[in-house]
Amino acid sequence: MQxxxxxxxxxxxxxxHFGQELRFYWSKLPNGFVFLxxxxxWCLLFQFCGWTSTVAGTTDSLFGWMWDKWSDPSxxxxxxxxxxxxxxxxxxxxxxxxxSSVAGVWWPGLLGMAFALALHVxxxxxxxxxxxxxxxxxxxxxxxxxxxGRGTLKASFFPFVIFAFCVPMGGTFAQxxxxxxxxxAAKGAEFITKDLLDVSVMRAGTKLFDPxxxxxxxxxAAECSGIRSFIALLAITTIFSVLTMRTLWRRAVxxxxxxxxxxxxxxxxxxxxxxxxxxxxxxxxxxxxxSYFGYVTxxxxxxxxxxxxxxxxxxxxxxxx
Numbered sequence: 001m002q003x004x005x006x007x008x009x010x011x012x013x014x015x016x017h018f019g020q021e022l023r024f025y026w027s028k029l030p031n032g033f034v035f036l037x038x039x040x041x042w043c044l045l046f047q048f049c050g051w052t053s054t055v056a057g058t059t060d061s062l063f064g065w066m067w068d069k070w071s072d073p074s075x076x077x078x079x080x081x082x083x084x085x086x087x088x089x090x091x092x093x094x095x096x097x098x099x100s101s102v103a104g105v106w107w108p109g110l111l112g113m114a115f116a117l118a119l120h121v122x123x124x125x126x127x128x129x130x131x132x133x134x135x136x137x138x139x140x141x142x143x144x145x146x147x148x149g150r151g152t153l154k155a156s157f158f159p160f161v162i163f164a165f166c167v168p169m170g171g172t173f174a175q176x177x178x179x180x181x182x183x184x185a186a187k188g189a190e191f192i193t194k195d196l197l198d199v200s201v202m203r204a205g206t207k208l209f210d211p212x213x214x215x216x217x218x219x220x221a222a223e224c225s226g227i228r229s230f231i232a233l234l235a236i237t238t239i240f241s242v243l244t245m246r247t248l249w250r251r252a253v254x255x256x257x258x259x260x261x262x263x264x265x266x267x268x269x270x271x272x273x274x275x276x277x278x279x280x281x282x283x284x285x286x287x288x289x290x291s292y293f294g295y296v297t298x299x300x301x302x303x304x305x306x307x308x309x310x311x312x313x314x315x316x317x318x319x320x321x
Contacts (some may be wrong), residue, residue, distance in 0.1 A: 028099045035147040039140060046120070046136050051129040062136065065129050069168040077168040079232045084166070086239065090159035093243070101151035109146030109153070113139055130167050137163035158242055165235040181230070181263065182206045182220045188267035189220075193274050201274060208274060216283040218273060229294075230262040233301050240305065250312045254305075261304045265297035 026032055043063075050062025070080040091098065116139030123131030141160040145153030186206045193199040193208075202211050209217030234255070241254040272293055277286030 025095050025099055029102060029148065030104070031147050035143060038143050038147070042136075042139055042143065046132065049124070051132055052124055052127060062129060062132050066133065066166070066168075075168045077231075079235070080166045080168065083162060083235070086235070087159045087162050090162065090239065090243075091156065094155060094159065097155050098152060101149065101155040103149030103151055105147065106145050106149045106153070108150075109142050112142035113146065116142060133167055134164075137166070162235065162239065165231060169231060179206075181266070184263055185266045185270055186220045188263070189270040189274060192267070192271045193278075197275070199274065199278050208270070210278070216277070218270070218277075218283075218286060220270060229265060229298065229301065230258060233262055233305075234258045236302070237305060240309065244309065245312065245314060247314065250314065253312060254308060257305070257308055261301050264304075265301050268300065269293050269297050 029035075046062040048061070051060060051065050053060075066080065069075050070077050116135045119138070120132045120135035123129065123135060137160060141153070141156060144156045183206060186203055186208055189208060190201055190203045194201045200210055200212055201208055203209075206220040207217055208220070237255050237258050241251040245251050245254065269290070273286040273289050276289040277283050279285065
């Protein structure tokens with residue numbers, strides 16, 4: 001176990017700038033460049049032998065596949081581009097704990113690396129890049145244990161779990177997953193517009209339309225199911241609860257709130273689209289709202305998270321890990 005001397009321990013948090021602090025903590029990590037070299041080699045494997053498509057007859061970069069999925073609007077996974085940065089921030093917030101946990105090389109980490117490699121081979125063979133993504137991130141996590149010890153593996157567990165939110169959940173993969181959410185959103189919007197506000201609206205499955213033909217119809221398609229806001233909000237509530245709360249039940253309540261918050265915001269968005277289209281007697285008004293109202297619903301969701309956090313606030317002595 002690496003022990004920090006009194007001068008080092010006393011200097012925690014007293015730095016003139018970020019670069020100085022970064023160099024200080026980096027100097028306290030033995031074999032740092034060994035870790036970077038192993039991580040680079042691990043990433044190169046996924047760069048040059050990341051995924052395969054026998055249909056197209058190509059072998060390509062897993063990172064390229066990930067970026068394409070994050071950039072494709074039909075996948076609703078653009079938040080994936082932000083997750084690696086969130087992981088780096090979380091690792092930085094845990095820098096004191098990570099440095100204090102270092103104990104040297106932990107050879108059982110090789111078994112974890114072997115499992116991650118086998119997982120990637122399976123994903124490569126069956127052409128499931130999402131499986132290879134799990135292998136990529138789990139292998140990188142196991143490297144921290146291999147180089148710095150079991151304690152560091154434990155201390156870095158939560159930041160690396162956040163990589164799970166990188167995995168694209170949209171497109172064809174989400175069709176069956178999002179159907180219940182789409183139906184609930186359509187039913188909720190129908191109840192508000194038709195039963196409460198007496199707007200001429202009819203529903204057929206996930207489609208809402210005007211029987212009089214005034215504003216046309218709107219389909220709560222897979223990309224409109226709220227899956228993107230749900231995944232993004234789930235990541236926010238998960239990170240927020242772990243960083244600010246100690247008790248498990250408070251964390252569970254905060255994370256579970258993602259479901260009703262995402263549903264309420266999606267119902268609000270769809271309802272506003274219908275009301276705008278009905279008010280201006282044209283579907284173009286609804287499409288305009290659809291393009292920009294998402295920022296409002298995100299604001300409502302974040303506001304709901306902050307209000308819930310205030311209600312769940314712990315006593316001052318409960319310091320988060």
